[in-house]
Amino acid sequence: MLTAGNMTVILHQTRSPENLGSVARVMANFGFSRLILSDPRTYNFRGAERLAVKGDAVLEAMAVAQSLPEALKDCVYAVGTTSRTQIEGRTALTPEEAVARLAEQSRRGRVALVLGGEQRGLSNEELAFCTDFLVIPTSEVQPSMNLAQAAAVLLYLCSREGRKPAEVAPSLEPEQQGAKMGTVRALGDRMRQVMLEAQFLNPQAPDHILRELERSLLRAELTQREAELWLTAFKHLGRAMGGSKGTPGKGAPSRGPDPKD
């Protein structure tokens, strides 16, 4: 069940106070309160309060992250919005599918809906930071929706999902909770480094293969413990390959895998 507690809205590269204010208002309309601006294009958001209309609490509690991966780091699942239905072999979810997945994944931890960037939408690279992406089907005559109106459609669907009778979710032990995207991202970065050193990835174009691997891990719905184990494993592999240049100041451990490493 999607609630104010487990659902985060991330606005990427926000530029307009009007959009920020309107999104804050519609979040308040539908009972969501956790808003993060990632890599905002301006910090001058005067005027947002006027449009927020009782969404002030959302604006006051708003957080700012330097980048999209940073904004996502505590989430176990994120879905980004775009107008492209196919990206690098992945297929867009419908809004209803995306919202069902947000609700399902929210049992593992925090989930995020990512909107932006205001002028050209989210890039392929930015969407690759998200677990899934969605498209709101629109007419060919005018496919591009206003950001605040897209937010209204999606948050309405999220609020409807939130009204369904909650399934009895067993409360999870910390280690059984879903892997945080920050940990998964660190794992991806480490995999890239180690696999480049190992000359497994082509240094001219490492991303395609790396993403396939990352996605297979995402599909596995790793627990936090598993993600930490993977991360530790790749750290060890890097060191074992003599990659001390990749992990300066860190000596090889004398013990086996340790999730807290």
Place this chain on the structure above:
Amino acid sequence: MLTAGNMTVILHQTRSPENLGSVARVMANFGFSRLILSDPRTYNFRGAERLAVKGDAVLEAMAVAQSLPEALKDCVYAVGTTSRTQIEGRTALTPEEAVARLAEQSRRGRVALVLGGEQRGLSNEELAFCTDFLVIPTSEVQPSMNLAQAAAVLLYLCSREGRKPAEVAPSLEPEQQGAKMGTVRALGDRMRQVMLEAQFLNPQAPDHILRELERSLLRAELTQREAELWLTAFKHLGRAMGGSKGTPGKGAPSRGPDPKD
């Protein structure tokens, strides 16, 4: 199935070019094109084009009506939006129920989604002109949605309904088509007049009982022919009661009911 051809959006007492432009854009987003302004509060809509973003075609084809009943007169069904879940014993539809009903009724003729008025919402009297009314469920903290965002939510749902496989609707003979709201309204006016003359309705408070009667007719989903028959019947009743004062310049017909009267 809801299409650009059978679905009308009516904005009541529009005041802001921003709202008009945003609604035109989201109509274009979801493939709807028929927009009527009823009783607009201003005709100075400079700025709407800027926000319409490729919704120009919608703005160019836009019609203006002096009143809500006039805007509705060619429709067989209309649903108005409000924030009140109970009005005079009637219960609000959910957005999904309303959209299903719009789709179902669109097989009988044109249907309308009514939004407005911008500052205080639609009044009880204005909602009484609509066949049904709907509420978008919102949080108690901030129940009031921005008009263009409410339009986005509802038109998205309408567009989804439009994507369902069309049922094979038999093409109806003109007389079997749904009663136009203009005809039904004329019937209600005539009923009021005749029933007041007959001292059936309390002249101090005629509306409550009258509306119950009108609604029972609406529930019957009259055909256009039936509505015209009812209207003619009440005209005759009025004349028979000596109500020539109510229908000046019209003599009693020498024939029986005639839908074209």
